[in-house]
Amino acid sequence: MIIAPSLLAARPERLGDEVRRADRAGADWLHWDIMDGHFVPNLTFGPHIVQRLRPLTRKPFDVHLMCSRPEILLEPFARAGATSITVHVELGSRVPQLLWKIKSLHCQVGLAINPPTTVSAIEPFLDQLDLLLVMTVNPGFGGQSFIAETAPKIQQAASLRRHRAFRIQVDGGIGPGTIAECARAGADTFVCGTALFGQRQMGRAVHRLRHIAMSQARFPQPAASRP
Numbered sequence: 579m580i581i582a583p584s585l586l587a588a589r590p591e592r593l594g595d596e597v598r599r600a601d602r603a604g605a606d607w608l609h610w611d612i613m614d615g616h617f618v619p620n621l622t623f624g625p626h627i628v629q630r631l632r633p634l635t636r637k638p639f640d641v642h643l644m645c646s647r648p649e650i651l652l653e654p655f656a657r658a659g660a661t662s663i664t665v666h667v668e669l670g671s672r673v674p675q676l677l678w679k680i681k682s683l684h685c686q687v688g689l690a691i692n693p694p695t696t697v698s699a700i701e702p703f704l705d706q707l708d709l710l711l712v713m714t715v716n717p718g719f720g721g722q723s724f725i726a727e728t729a730p731k732i733q734q735a736a737s738l739r740r741h742r743a744f745r746i747q748v749d750g751g752i753g754p755g756t757i758a759e760c761a762r763a764g765a766d767t768f769v770c771g772t773a774l775f776g777q778r779q780m781g782r783a784v785h786r787l788r789h790i791a792m793s794q795a796r797f798p799q800p801a802a803s804r805p
């Protein structure tokens with residue numbers, strides 16, 4: 579079970595301290611929500627910021643590109659120290675080339691689907707993925723409420739996985755009240771912004787979330803019948 583704090587929820591004026599805080603708190607990965615003000619109506623971090631913060635921790639940098647032209651960002655983020663790079667399946671016919679390029683840069687390959695997008699959209703790419711990100715909010719902002727209708731999509735993704743080894747990640751509104759349902763449905767990688775950076779005792783919050791997720795994973799529910 580991977581707990582990945584999202585830097586979107588960190589104090590931007592103390593980003594270095596926040597990276598160190600997440601590292602010390604026992605976070606498994608650090609999740610960078612990269613927004614371009616076009617694919618989503620918000621603007622966040624560039625490759626230069628990620629590069630400057632890279633030396634502060636040895637934890638994997640999980641870069642989530644919510645960008646309309648990720649082609650121009652893949653190499654800069656790989657050079658900045660990204661461990662994994664995730665693009666959105668909503669980019670359509672460009673996805674095969676993007677996934678190939680991420681792999682050629684020796685980064686883990688991630689593909690994200692937004693709440694309205696059906697899981698079948700990612701079926702052509704299953705053999706190329708290291709990470710499948712099922713968005714549990716509409717991308718663009720932290721602190722949103724978990725969209726309950728996305729939970730069955732996690733189960734669908736888990737049933738599609740079969741013998742493959744890709745991780746199933748969820749992102750948006752993940753906290754003590756929602757992580758159990760996601761773990762039961764088959765998620766194993768959890769992006770948490772508000773639920774972690776909003777806590778004074780981040781270590782305790784990381785431990786609690788991981789404990790809840792692990793407890794659910796031991797008693798997986800039977801896969802729901804596919805709609």
Ligand code: DX5
Pocket residue numbers: 584586587611644715716717718719720721722749750751752769770771772773
């Ligand atoms: C949405 C962002 C958020 C963020 C996590 O585009 O991707 O999901 O990472 O936000 P919280 O955990 O605060 O809902």
Ligand code: ZN
Pocket residue numbers: 584609610611642749769
């Ligand atoms: Zn994200």
